[in-house]
Amino acid sequence: MTDEAFDVRTLLGPDGPIARRLPDFEVRPQQLAFSEAVADSLQHGRHLIAEAGTGTGKSFAYLLPAALHAEQHQGQGPVVISTRTIALQEQLEHKDLPFLHAVLPFEWSSVTAIGRNNYLCLRRMHQAEREQNLFEDPERHSQLRRIVEWSLSTNDGTRQDLEFPPRPEVWEAVQAEHGNCLNRACKHFNQCHWQRARRRMQTAQVLVVNHALYFADLALRIAGASYLPAHRVVIFDEAHHLARTATESLGLRIARSSVGWHLSRIHKRRSEKSLLAKYASPAGLLLWEEAHLLNEAFFDTLHERLRAGGTGEGVALHDQDVDEGLSPVLRALSNELATAAMRTEQVDAQMELQARANGLDSLCAMLRALCIPNPAAETPLVRWLEPSRKGAILCGAPLDVSATLRQHLFEGGATTVLTSATLATGNDDKFSWLRGQLGLDNASTLRVGSPFDYDRAVEFVIEEAMPDPAREAPSYRREVAERTERHVLDNGGRALILCTSWDFVRYLAQQLRAPLNAAGIEVLVQGEAPLSRLLEQKRELETSVLIGTDSLWEGIDVRGEALTLLVVTKLPFASPGHPLTQARMKAMKERGEDPFAGHSLPEAILKFRQGFGRLIRGGADQGKVVLMDPRVRTKGYGRKFVAALPFSDGYQPESC
Numbered sequence: 001m002t003d004e005a006f007d008v009r010t011l012l013g014p015d016g017p018i019a020r021r022l023p024d025f026e027v028r029p030q031q032l033a034f035s036e037a038v039a040d041s042l043q044h045g046r047h048l049i050a051e052a053g054t055g056t057g058k059s060f061a062y063l064l065p066a067a068l069h070a071e072q073h074q075g076q077g078p079v080v081i082s083t084r085t086i087a088l089q090e091q092l093e094h095k096d097l098p099f100l101h102a103v104l105p106f107e108w109s110s111v112t113a114i115g116r117n118n119y120l121c122l123r124r125m126h127q128a129e130r131e132q133n134l135f136e137d138p139e140r141h142s143q144l145r146r147i148v149e150w151s152l153s154t155n156d157g158t159r160q161d162l163e164f165p166p167r168p169e170v171w172e173a174v175q176a177e178h179g180n181c182l183n184r185a186c187k188h189f190n191q192c193h194w195q196r197a198r199r200r201m202q203t204a205q206v207l208v209v210n211h212a213l214y215f216a217d218l219a220l221r222i223a224g225a226s227y228l229p230a231h232r233v234v235i236f237d238e239a240h241h242l243a244r245t246a247t248e249s250l251g252l253r254i255a256r257s258s259v260g261w262h263l264s265r266i267h268k269r270r271s272e273k274s275l276l277a278k279y280a281s282p283a284g285l286l287l288w289e290e291a292h293l294l295n296e297a298f299f300d301t302l303h304e305r306l307r308a309g310g311t312g313e314g315v316a317l318h319d320q321d322v323d324e325g326l327s328p329v330l331r332a333l334s335n336e337l338a339t340a341a342m343r344t345e346q347v348d349a350q351m352e353l354q355a356r357a358n359g360l361d362s363l364c365a366m367l368r369a370l371c372i373p374n375p376a377a378e379t380p381l382v383r384w385l386e387p388s389r390k391g392a393i394l395c396g397a398p399l400d401v402s403a404t405l406r407q408h409l410f411e412g413g414a415t416t417v418l419t420s421a422t423l424a425t426g427n428d429d430k431f432s433w434l435r436g437q438l439g440l441d442n443a444s445t446l447r448v449g450s451p452f453d454y455d456r457a458v459e460f461v462i463e464e465a466m467p468d469p470a471r472e473a474p475s476y477r478r479e480v481a482e483r484t485e486r487h488v489l490d491n492g493g494r495a496l497i498l499c500t501s502w503d504f505v506r507y508l509a510q511q512l513r514a515p516l517n518a519a520g521i522e523v524l525v526q527g528e529a530p531l532s533r534l535l536e537q538k539r540e541l542e543t544s545v546l547i548g549t550d551s552l553w554e555g556i557d558v559r560g561e562a563l564t565l566l567v568v569t570k571l572p573f574a575s576p577g578h579p580l581t582q583a584r585m586k587a588m589k590e591r592g593e594d595p596f597a598g599h600s601l602p603e604a605i606l607k608f609r610q611g612f613g614r615l616i617r618g619g620a621d622q623g624k625v626v627l628m629d630p631r632v633r634t635k636g637y638g639r640k641f642v643a644a645l646p647f648s649d650g651y652q653p654e655s656c
């Protein structure tokens with residue numbers, strides 16, 4: 001057990017191990033307050049919602065009490081840390097956790113969890129190797145050979161450890177899969193990378209996951225299974241994403257390619273080596289052909305329906321049934337595979353056939369849930385057709401995730417800590433909006449501000465004399481382009497321009513590229529290259545300007561002289577046209593609530609705060625924020641956006 005003297009105050013204090021190791025470490029009261037609140041929450045088993053402003057040193061502040069708690073409660077399951085993205089998970093794994101392991105004066109273990117499909121299954125790999133000509137084209141065949149060679153030297157057997165990105169169908173032939181593992185009966189059990197990873201996960205004291213993995217596990221637990229070990233504590237970083245991630249994880253989506261993918265895993269036209277050709281009866285091949293044709297016809301019909309409904313953001317299905325003749329054929333195909341599995345004596349083939357049959361059964365269940373409304377379900381699905389480049393996607397998501405999260409997460413026995421730099425939608429220290437969305441009724445709350453002096457570091461300007469973006473859209477667009485050009489030229493570039501639609505990103509890029517290039521300023525546009533490359537370029541070419549939407553409003557970190565001007569073109573209200581948003585707003589109206597005040601406004605304020613936070617990323621950063629939306633002055637709700645920013649009380653932005 002840990003010596004009692006090791007508490008977060010000691011560890012984060014001026015004479016603590018962190019201060020001794022980091023020469024420029026500063027004791028930050030905000031960090032200390034936050035860390036102590038997390039420690040208190042874990043100790044007393046009480047949920048905590050804690051907002052910690054940018055620069056607080058949030059990761060250390062929750063990792064420290066997590067490590068202490070894990071060490072003091074060994075054998076009681078890990079402390080789970082859930083980050084928003086795999087990149088943030090890797091940052092903890094490669095940077096923050098190794099540092100803490102080196103400086104903390106006690107032993108503890110931490111493990112990063114990734115999904116099972118990322119691991120190599122040695123049994124399936126050898127089986128694929130034995131199946132001569134499993135892949136008919138030489139490139140795939142060569143990739144399989146390289147995987148076999150790599151399997152002799154890899155330490156962790158994960159796809160990420162491969163030197164080349166394998167083609168999806170090659171990796172799918174060798175990956176570890178749910179329902180396709182012999183466990184102890186497997187002759188590779190002792191060498192199995194996945195089994196080792198699972199054991200490490202089971203015994204880890206701190207387990208780092210990402211939100212998608214955590215909520216996929218929650219969906220499994222609701223269905224009676226699990227992937228992650230049982231745990232009593234979970235800390236969610238970037239917790240403002242939880243409602244969205246839960247909606248996605250508890251929702252369903254099927255595209256033409258999803259059905260095609262299941263079918264391609266059992267057979268390919270004219271193939272004599274496929275599972276179906278080798279093990280099933282001729283009737284199975286006929287069913288496969290029929291399923292293919294029905295899949296094409298079904299998604300063609302959906303696409304027509306989508307087009308007839310005016311594509312936009314999608315077409316709601318309301319309480320209408322969707323006719324589909326696909327699932328009976330898929331079910332028959334599944335039966336054919338299951339029968340073939342029983343007939344064969346080859347264990348590997350049995351496993352493969354049964355796994356594919358189970359996959360088809362799950363697909364049928366999803367199809368039925370999406371095609372036939374079930375208003376009596378515990379959490380009824382909102383169903384809609386969504387456009388994509390390849391046609392219609394059949395989608396469904398819970399109208400409300402709060403009841404499910406209340407029951408299975410917050411009242412499920414684990415203590416949760418929810419943290420982020422932006423959780424409150426204004427001066428609401430109790431986080432009412434967030435708690436309502438998530439179904440978190442009882443929780444301690446804490447808000448600690450940023451250590452940065454925003455009054456000094458930020459010049460905040462509102463362009464007031466602008467046309468209204470909603471009522472005078474064409475002249476508003478022209479004005480934004482002209483004024484943005486002026487601000488960017490005055491600043492010598494070094495800017496980030498945040499838009500609220502892809503259409504506007506393209507418009508601004510077109511308007512600004514020539515004049516800015518003429519001044520020697522490079523224009524980087526989201527969508528024209530991968531975001532990671534654009535960010536690298538932005539940091540390297542300090543005077544460049546980055547224009548983008550959506551994912552640029554949060555999570556990007558450009559420090560110093562590369563970013564001294566932030567232009568926010570419009571208040572970030574989400575489009576109300578999406579069928580799920582419309583269904584949620586309708587439900588609010590039926591409950592007598594105001595959807596604008598209760599949904600659109602708080603969501604936009606939160607996103608505005610995140611966008612604003614892109615400018616100041618370090619104590620030495622300073623610059624200017626220009627807001628081009630006059631509604632912040634002309635509308636009653638406008639002042640709430642300004643009041644939500646981290647300036648001191650009474651702060652007044654400039655107008656021009």
Ligand code: SF4
Nearest residue numbers: 121122181182186192
């Ligand atoms: S134990 Fe399971 S995952 Fe591991 S090699 Fe065997 S079958 Fe594959």
